[in-house]
Amino acid sequence: MSKMLVKYLTPGVTTARPIKDENDNVLFPRGHKLTEQDIQSLVERRIVLVFVDKEDLFQLRKKAQGDKEEPAAGSLQYKTPLIDDVQLLVSEDTQKAAIEAVHSVIGDMRSGKPLDSAQSQDVVDTMVLEMMANKDAMVNLIDIKTFDDYTFSHPVNVCALSILIAIEMGCSAEEIKVFGVGALLHDVGKVEIQDEILNKRGALTDEEFLEMKKHPVFSRNMLVQDKKISEQSINIAFQHHEKFNGAGYPQGLSGEQIDKFARVAAIADVYDALTSDRIYRPKMKPYEAMKIILSGNGTHFDPEVVKVFVKHMSVYPAESIVRLSSNEIAIVIKANENTLIAPVVRLIVDKNGNKVSNKEEINLSEDSRYICEALSESDLNP
Numbered sequence: 001m002s003k004m005l006v007k008y009l010t011p012g013v014t015t016a017r018p019i020k021d022e023n024d025n026v027l028f029p030r031g032h033k034l035t036e037q038d039i040q041s042l043v044e045r046r047i048v049l050v051f052v053d054k055e056d057l058f059q060l061r062k063k064a065q066g067d068k069e070e071p072a073a074g075s076l077q078y079k080t081p082l083i084d085d086v087q088l089l090v091s092e093d094t095q096k097a098a099i100e101a102v103h104s105v106i107g108d109m110r111s112g113k114p115l116d117s118a119q120s121q122d123v124v125d126t127m128v129l130e131m132m133a134n135k136d137a138m139v140n141l142i143d144i145k146t147f148d149d150y151t152f153s154h155p156v157n158v159c160a161l162s163i164l165i166a167i168e169m170g171c172s173a174e175e176i177k178v179f180g181v182g183a184l185l186h187d188v189g190k191v192e193i194q195d196e197i198l199n200k201r202g203a204l205t206d207e208e209f210l211e212m213k214k215h216p217v218f219s220r221n222m223l224v225q226d227k228k229i230s231e232q233s234i235n236i237a238f239q240h241h242e243k244f245n246g247a248g249y250p251q252g253l254s255g256e257q258i259d260k261f262a263r264v265a266a267i268a269d270v271y272d273a274l275t276s277d278r279i280y281r282p283k284m285k286p287y288e289a290m291k292i293i294l295s296g297n298g299t300h301f302d303p304e305v306v307k308v309f310v311k312h313m314s315v316y317p318a319e320s321i322v323r324l325s326s327n328e329i330a331i332v333i334k335a336n337e338n339t340l341i342a343p344v345v346r347l348i349v350d351k352n353g354n355k356v357s358n359k360e361e362i363n364l365s366e367d368s369r370y371i372c373e374a375l376s377e378s379d380l381n382p
């Protein structure tokens with residue numbers, strides 16, 4: 001699958017994900033062949049980006065490049081003049097397999113069966129291999145959020161994010177696989193917590209919070225049932241709510257008393273929770289969540305892990321839509337590693353609200369304009 005700007009779509013291309021309007025209503029389902037009329041309606045709604053089938057990409061790119069020269073067979077260079085392809089960090093099949101593995105473990109726990117991690121171990125092995133192969137790809141965190149059900153998608157996202165950080169920290173594949181299993185199963189103990197507490201809209205009472213704080217212990221007790229799960233994996237589940245300054249739970253461990261990978265999973269856990277829709281609040285934008293991670297640097301989170309996370313996650317991930325100080329709207333093309341708040345962008349709407357056809361890239365680290373706010377795609381819709 002690939003993400004493309006709507007203005008370069010051609011009739012006949014197939015959607016790889018449902019296209020939704022600003023109210024989350026599906027305009028076109030996945031697998032829909034877009035007609036000229038459909039594309040026009042997307043333009044009118046000011047929808048900027050859509051996911052399309054990878055096979056359609058060359059056709060789209062030819063249009064974008066004005067049918068210049070055709071590359072030799074087998075040498076397709078997917079270098080769009082508009083926007084880089086989204087390289088999926090984890091393939092869709094693997095994401096689905098991971099969701100199924102979590103679903104199966106949680107189902108077993110709910111029905112009182114013993115925990116069997118075989119399926120989880122297999123899928124984590126695949127995730128680690130895929131992510132190590134893609135490690136140079138620009139990370140677009142939005143793309144790991146394919147599934148809507150938080151109970152099953154959150155563990156998979158935390159696992160993927162944790163693996164990513166561990167790769168950047170230079171850990172070995174074997175080490176990361178052990179880690180990934182712990183990250184994938186870190187919250188299984190929540191099946192013991194009442195739904196009224198898990199899904200409460202308002203703040204938890206002291207009593208409810210005490211109950212909630214038991215879930216890492218429940219997770220540990222479940223994971224020890226399976227001898228295939230290593231002690232380090234269990235520690236991740238047991239310690240992911242510990243804080244670097246000792247103010248966490250269940251044991252109040254601090255600094256290096258907390259397992260290295262539990263310190264990584266803690267960041268992944270909070271970041272994914274903040275950027276996911278919950279019953280009691282809508283999801284935050286990546287840069288808002290990043291601000292919260294940074295505010296916990298050295299207190300909640302290990303500064304060494306925060307450094308790796310911030311460096312590789314980018315405050316404004318590629319393809320974020322942002323409003324500039326000039327009131328122009330731009331799309332982020334790539335991050336500047338040393339100035340995370342000033343990425344390279346391309347204008348898409350000028351200060352008068354007109355679409356921009358100029359494909360010029362602006363390096364904000366060398367420009368007087370700066371980012372005022374991150375927008376969502378729906379902000380662009382009338």
Ligand SMILES: [Fe+2]
Nearest residue numbers: 186187240241
């Ligand atoms: Fe948790």
